[in-house]
Amino acid sequence: MQDGPQHGPLHEHHVASGARMADFGGWSMPLEHAGGGVVAEHRAVREAVGLFDVSHLGTVRVRGAGAAAFVNSCLTNDLGRIAPGKAQYTLCCTQGGGVVDDMLAYLVSDDEVLTIPNAANAGRVAGMLADAAPAGVEVLDEHREHAVLAVQGPEADGVLHALGLPVGADAMSWVEASWRGRPVLVCRTGYTGEQGYELLPRWEDAEDLWDAALEQVRARDGRACGLGARDTLRTEMGYALHGHELSTDVTPVQARLGWAVGWDKPTFWGREALLAEREAGPARRAWGLLAQGRGVLRADLPVLSADGEPLGTTTSGTFSPTLGVGVGLALLDASVARDDVVAVAVRSRSIACRVVRPPFVPDRTRG
Incomplete structure (x- = not known):
C-alpha cells in the first residue's frame, strides 16, 4: 500500500513547475499554480480560459x-x-437515501456506461456496482488508465480548435476523438459554470496533451488553474461538493437535487426512502448565503436566526472574486425562506447574510 497521497500522471510535472500541492481525496493535486494564485486563476476562467488537471x-x-x-x-x-453520446449527472445513494457519491455517467451504448466518480469515493462506488452486477456484466475500475483535463472558460472552443479537437457540441455530450494519433474522449462537461470541456486521454499521454493545451491557453490570456480556483468557481455556481453539500447524511431531496432522480423508475438505490422524504417534505434544505457586509464564510459555521435560534450549518464558503463579497452554501431548517436575513457565527462575531437560491453568478455552461 502506498504511503501518503497518490500521484496522478502529471504530479512530477506540476511539482517541477512550482505548483502548490495539496491532498484531495487521497491524491496529491495542484491547489494553485506558480505565478498566479487562486483569485487570478478564478478570473482567468471567468474572463478567458483555464486548464485544470483533475486526474x-x-x-x-x-x-x-x-x-x-x-x-x-x-x-x-x-x-x-439520454442517448449514446450523452452524459448525465447522477447519484449513488444508500438504501436510506444518503449520497455515497455524485458523478457523471457517459452512455456509450446499451451495453456500456462510463462513470466519473469523485476521487475519495471511486473505490466504494466501483465496489457497490461490482457487488450488485448480474452475470455477464463487469465493473472495471480504470482510475489509472485515464487522465482528466478540464478546459474551461469563454475561450475554451478556441483552445480545442487549435488542438484539432472537435468543438461546439451540445452541453452534456461527448465524442471519441484523437489528438496526434492518440485517443482522447472530449466531453462537453465541467464544474465551473463556464462553457468548457473535459478531456480524457490515456494516462501515459497526459503530459504531452497538458503541455500542448497549456500553450494554447496562455496564447488566449488564460492560465493553468488549481483546485483552489475550481472550488471558488463551483461555489459561485452553488454546485454541490461531496463531503460538504453531499454525504451519506444528506439526501438528494435535502440538497435540491431531485432533478437528478428518476422518480418514475421502478428501482434505484434509496428509492423508497427518497420517495417518502419527498412526500413528507425534508426537515432541511440547501440554500445559498450572500454576505451583506464584510466577512468571508467558511464551512461548518452555525447559522442563526435574528433571535439567535439555530437554523443550520454552512457547508461551504468563500470570498467570491466575481462579486467581491463573501458567499456560502448551507443546509438550513425547512422554515427558512428566500430573502430571509440570517447570521453566520464566525468566532466572536457574526456576518449578516441574505438567503438566496444559487447560482450567485450567471450560468454560462450552454454558451
Missing part, C-alpha cells in the same frame, strides 16, 4: 449485456432519458 477523479466502466439497464437500476437519474 484524481475516478473512471469506472460498466460493460456487458444490459450494462446500461443495470446501472440505471442502481443510480438515481434515468439513463433512459
Whole structure:
C-alpha cells in the first residue's frame, strides 16, 4: 500500500513547475499554480480560459449485456432519458437515501456506461456496482488508465480548435476523438459554470496533451488553474461538493437535487426512502448565503436566526472574486425562506447574510 497521497500522471510535472500541492481525496493535486494564485486563476476562467488537471477523479466502466439497464437500476437519474453520446449527472445513494457519491455517467451504448466518480469515493462506488452486477456484466475500475483535463472558460472552443479537437457540441455530450494519433474522449462537461470541456486521454499521454493545451491557453490570456480556483468557481455556481453539500447524511431531496432522480423508475438505490422524504417534505434544505457586509464564510459555521435560534450549518464558503463579497452554501431548517436575513457565527462575531437560491453568478455552461 502506498504511503501518503497518490500521484496522478502529471504530479512530477506540476511539482517541477512550482505548483502548490495539496491532498484531495487521497491524491496529491495542484491547489494553485506558480505565478498566479487562486483569485487570478478564478478570473482567468471567468474572463478567458483555464486548464485544470483533475486526474484524481475516478473512471469506472460498466460493460456487458444490459450494462446500461443495470446501472440505471442502481443510480438515481434515468439513463433512459439520454442517448449514446450523452452524459448525465447522477447519484449513488444508500438504501436510506444518503449520497455515497455524485458523478457523471457517459452512455456509450446499451451495453456500456462510463462513470466519473469523485476521487475519495471511486473505490466504494466501483465496489457497490461490482457487488450488485448480474452475470455477464463487469465493473472495471480504470482510475489509472485515464487522465482528466478540464478546459474551461469563454475561450475554451478556441483552445480545442487549435488542438484539432472537435468543438461546439451540445452541453452534456461527448465524442471519441484523437489528438496526434492518440485517443482522447472530449466531453462537453465541467464544474465551473463556464462553457468548457473535459478531456480524457490515456494516462501515459497526459503530459504531452497538458503541455500542448497549456500553450494554447496562455496564447488566449488564460492560465493553468488549481483546485483552489475550481472550488471558488463551483461555489459561485452553488454546485454541490461531496463531503460538504453531499454525504451519506444528506439526501438528494435535502440538497435540491431531485432533478437528478428518476422518480418514475421502478428501482434505484434509496428509492423508497427518497420517495417518502419527498412526500413528507425534508426537515432541511440547501440554500445559498450572500454576505451583506464584510466577512468571508467558511464551512461548518452555525447559522442563526435574528433571535439567535439555530437554523443550520454552512457547508461551504468563500470570498467570491466575481462579486467581491463573501458567499456560502448551507443546509438550513425547512422554515427558512428566500430573502430571509440570517447570521453566520464566525468566532466572536457574526456576518449578516441574505438567503438566496444559487447560482450567485450567471450560468454560462450552454454558451
